[in-house]
Amino acid sequence: MTTETMLSVSGLSKSFKTVKAVRDVSFTIPRGKTFGLVGESGSGKSTTARLVLRLVEPTAGRIAFRGRDLSALSASDLRRERRHMQMIFQDPFGSLNPRMSVRETLVEPQFVHGIGTAAEQLKVAERLLAEVSLPRAALDRYLHEFSGGQRQRIAIARALSTNPDLIVADEPVSALDVSVQAQVLNLMRDLQDRHGTTMLFISHDLRVVQFMCDEIGVMYLGEIVEQGPRDRIYNAPAHPYTKALLASVPGKGSGQRARLSGEIPSAHAVPSGCAFRTRCPHAFERCASEKPAMREIGNGQRAACHLLDKAVAA
Amino acid sequence: MSAHSAPMPAEIAVPPAQRRTVLEVENLSLSFRNADGLLPIVTDVSFSIRQGEAVALVGESGCGKSITASAIMGIAPENAVIGGRIVLNGQEISALGPKERRRLCGRHMGFIFQEPMTALHPTLSIGRQMTDTLKHNLGLSQSAATQRAAELLDRVGIPRARDILKGYVHELSGGMRQRVMIALAISCGPSLVIADEPTTALDVTIQAQVLDLLEDMRRELDLAMLFITHDLEVVGDFCDRAVVMYAGDVVERGESADITRRPSHPYARGLIDAVPAHDDGRTRLTPILGTVPPVGQWPEGCRFAPRCGRADEKCRTRPHLETLSHTDVRCWHPLEAGA
Amino acid sequence: MLRYLFKRFLLILPTIFVPLILVFLLLRLSPGDPAGMMLGDQATPEQIAALRTQLGLDQPVWMQFVLWLKGILTLDLGNSIFFREPVMQIIPRYATVTILLTAVALVLAVVIGVTLGLVSAMNRNKPIDRGVVTTAVLGISLPEFWFALLLIFVFAVTLRWFPVAGYNPPDAGIIAFGATIFLPALALGVRQSALMTRMMRSSMLDVLNEPYITTARAQGLPETTVLGRYAMRTAAMPVVTVAGLSAGYMLGGAVAIEIIFALPGLGRMLVEAVGRRDYPLVEGGVLTISLVLAVLNLLIDLIYAILDPRIRYQ
Numbered sequence: 024m025t026t027e028t029m030l031s032v033s034g035l036s037k038s039f040k041t042v043k044a045v046r047d048v049s050f051t052i053p054r055g056k057t058f059g060l061v062g063e064s065g066s067g068k069s070t071t072a073r074l075v076l077r078l079v080e081p082t083a084g085r086i087a088f089r090g091r092d093l094s095a096l097s098a099s100d101l102r103r104e105r106r107h108m109q110m111i112f113q114d115p116f117g118s119l120n121p122r123m124s125v126r127e128t129l130v131e132p133q134f135v136h137g138i139g140t141a142a143e144q145l146k147v148a149e150r151l152l153a154e155v156s157l158p159r160a161a162l163d164r165y166l167h168e169f170s171g172g173q174r175q176r177i178a179i180a181r182a183l184s185t186n187p188d189l190i191v192a193d194e195p196v197s198a199l200d201v202s203v204q205a206q207v208l209n210l211m212r213d214l215q216d217r218h219g220t221t222m223l224f225i226s227h228d229l230r231v232v233q234f235m236c237d238e239i240g241v242m243y244l245g246e247i248v249e250q251g252p253r254d255r256i257y258n259a260p261a262h263p264y265t266k267a268l269l270a271s272v273p274g275k276g277s278g279q280r281a282r283l284s285g286e287i288p289s290a291h292a293v294p295s296g297c298a299f300r301t302r303c304p305h306a307f308e309r310c311a312s313e314k315p316a317m318r319e320i321g322n323g324q325r326a327a328c329h330l331l332d333k334a335v336a337a
Numbered sequence: 338m339s340a341h342s343a344p345m346p347a348e349i350a351v352p353p354a355q356r357r358t359v360l361e362v363e364n365l366s367l368s369f370r371n372a373d374g375l376l377p378i379v380t381d382v383s384f385s386i387r388q389g390e391a392v393a394l395v396g397e398s399g400c401g402k403s404i405t406a407s408a409i410m411g412i413a414p415e416n417a418v419i420g421g422r423i424v425l426n427g428q429e430i431s432a433l434g435p436k437e438r439r440r441l442c443g444r445h446m447g448f449i450f451q452e453p454m455t456a457l458h459p460t461l462s463i464g465r466q467m468t469d470t471l472k473h474n475l476g477l478s479q480s481a482a483t484q485r486a487a488e489l490l491d492r493v494g495i496p497r498a499r500d501i502l503k504g505y506v507h508e509l510s511g512g513m514r515q516r517v518m519i520a521l522a523i524s525c526g527p528s529l530v531i532a533d534e535p536t537t538a539l540d541v542t543i544q545a546q547v548l549d550l551l552e553d554m555r556r557e558l559d560l561a562m563l564f565i566t567h568d569l570e571v572v573g574d575f576c577d578r579a580v581v582m583y584a585g586d587v588v589e590r591g592e593s594a595d596i597t598r599r600p601s602h603p604y605a606r607g608l609i610d611a612v613p614a615h616d617d618g619r620t621r622l623t624p625i626l627g628t629v630p631p632v633g634q635w636p637e638g639c640r641f642a643p644r645c646g647r648a649d650e651k652c653r654t655r656p657h658l659e660t661l662s663h664t665d666v667r668c669w670h671p672l673e674a675g676a
Numbered sequence: 677m678l679r680y681l682f683k684r685f686l687l688i689l690p691t692i693f694v695p696l697i698l699v700f701l702l703l704r705l706s707p708g709d710p711a712g713m714m715l716g717d718q719a720t721p722e723q724i725a726a727l728r729t730q731l732g733l734d735q736p737v738w739m740q741f742v743l744w745l746k747g748i749l750t751l752d753l754g755n756s757i758f759f760r761e762p763v764m765q766i767i768p769r770y771a772t773v774t775i776l777l778t779a780v781a782l783v784l785a786v787v788i789g790v791t792l793g794l795v796s797a798m799n800r801n802k803p804i805d806r807g808v809v810t811t812a813v814l815g816i817s818l819p820e821f822w823f824a825l826l827l828i829f830v831f832a833v834t835l836r837w838f839p840v841a842g843y844n845p846p847d848a849g850i851i852a853f854g855a856t857i858f859l860p861a862l863a864l865g866v867r868q869s870a871l872m873t874r875m876m877r878s879s880m881l882d883v884l885n886e887p888y889i890t891t892a893r894a895q896g897l898p899e900t901t902v903l904g905r906y907a908m909r910t911a912a913m914p915v916v917t918v919a920g921l922s923a924g925y926m927l928g929g930a931v932a933i934e935i936i937f938a939l940p941g942l943g944r945m946l947v948e949a950v951g952r953r954d955y956p957l958v959e960g961g962v963l964t965i966s967l968v969l970a971v972l973n974l975l976i977d978l979i980y981a982i983l984d985p986r987i988r989y990q
Contacts, residue, residue, distance in 0.1 A: 202628075273548075439899070
């Protein structure tokens, strides 16, 4: 297995007027791996996904995709590069054109990027349909004839139709019932194994992220507060927010539920110092005055918290 | 003052078995009348809830759990045809007319919705919505109702209650909105609270806070609670007993610990296996094949049979809900306990 | 709240001045000479020139505009060329009639529209609903003047309940005033009431599906409160918008009605003044109508802000 880097993001930031939606986000994804961004609503994870694809222009930061600096590309170069990166959204009904048949839905991206002849495009469409376990007869039907899970399968097939190197999946199973969610998650992993696709996977559901991802970044109020390999994050979380988030997942008895007070502050008024301090059970004076830096913990795990300095000093 | 307050008894140390039954639902069925005749939505639902007990109604979208709740509240759509018996505090409320049913709402039954943003009025103040309810149901004066509304907000953990009363739903955060919804539901001292996916729209950390609050309220007020959810993990944490629904039927019913750990119905088992559980290291999930059949296209016999690995000829006839060792199951081939 | 209203006020200023400038230019640039018309065919060119100088019509157009603008700000709109008395004394006599006519028509339209719309929504798809919807379509399709003639024929000529034409001011007693204003107001308001019926019906049907209506019912509130307070509060918003537009439309539509019913209103006055090239009077009339519209719009905004707390924050 090579360790070629597919996507490298550094210092990515985005402000909308006074709202700092994403602040100084950095991560890399090796080819064929899945990086998960997890966080609550308002954490900036979806904006980060759109920034990576330059669907939203970043205020600052660098995005290197397949070794090329995306932020420096001209509009036409960017359009050519888009062929290699596709997106899957939470609501396939909103992201796919309901007036297109499944055939058109699967052929269109290939046509737009000038891949193959019409006959070849159709062949690819048929193959993808089989890969997402839908019958060939589905080709001539329209989206409203399918259930939510089937629509998401079609969205996945469409994303794969240009044979992309990177797929950005934003809450792809959040709208689905649990029994169907499992089908789609299995499918995504199978296809990733078969095609060697790299994935940026965004979800608020820690159980889903744990199942899907190799490496995880935990976001809070526009920043990554902790990141590292999946098992480290789940078994040895270092940041108080990651700990609280994990403890909030239901299914461990009510006594185990974390009682994190308050709610995520508005991105209009990010607290000084550490953004999490207003809800952190361990906050002390330094947290208000000084922003904690990201520091290495070992085994590729990194977190931004003053407590870690304390632990080292003690 | 005290004469104006609804009863808010302290925790009662009565053993569960001796507790009064608050709600009994017997063979509840519901169909929609449309141009083609009757479309069955819910066919045979029976369960009961005792004082201080939380019972979960679990299932995926389209299983009929929410419509069952609205049938109990008496707020089902006009074209719904409802059969079976609903008994609240010993009174058969399913026999009452719409006006009498409405009088039970608020005073005897409270309702908590999934999306407080849309379930609270956008242009009436929080205080107005609360005092309208208090004045109508408890006959309070405006000032007594305002006083009580402020106490209720305080009780559900909302700071600066007096200011919030003057505010509107769009000014509140998601968690605060659901707290207001809870305050409204318990405001007139109901004995039964129905919560329809009360935490589904919330972030996990807020979800934990709201579940804590619901549990506190249930203990303090000795409420019977019907908790509607799709999430079996929440059921295990929060509820005493659980009723699993599939395609308009109850398929399994029992203690929530049994249902979430060793269910007997293949569908209940499937729901558990389909969720990526914490640190089980699986690389593949075990989904339930196929999809929930849409209303009006239910198969004959066992409705889960087309998606079930254990189905055979026998499943073409409809199974009854039968009591097994630990739960009641509607299945010809139930799983062994602990399987 | 005050800030919001002030902002709305600033936005309204152009709606006063743009029509004024247009009318000023249109009259100046149209063929025909008021001085010539006023003095008749027998006038000598010297007499005409003298009158032009007296009226300031020999000045360049921009100078006329500046002088006239100065007049507006000092509430001096000059003398009517035809009546030979100050415009500021003529206008109120006529404007009162038109404003009263429009106001009564608006009240009738709102009362009829809201009532029928509610009845219709409450009895959705029942015969009474179908009847109301059909009547509303008919009402929208018929022009006011046709309806005015029909009303005169039925209620004035045949039944003799009302006078055929003419006007009694409110000083003459409410019954006398009502008798002369009711038919014209009804004729003017009927189309708008049909529009409002449809608006009220669809808006009420939408609102009745809202979860907060279910909440109100689940709280045990009686149906009269649920409909009258919880549903009406939001369902009325689009009707308020339509009422504002209707009032503006009816101010314009008053011309035909005033002529048919021989009411001494602003519309009739304007038509006559245009025919006589009575520039100062026409401009004064347009200024009045613009002002009334502006006040009306401000009023609608005020009602909106009272009904919906959300817009006060925008």
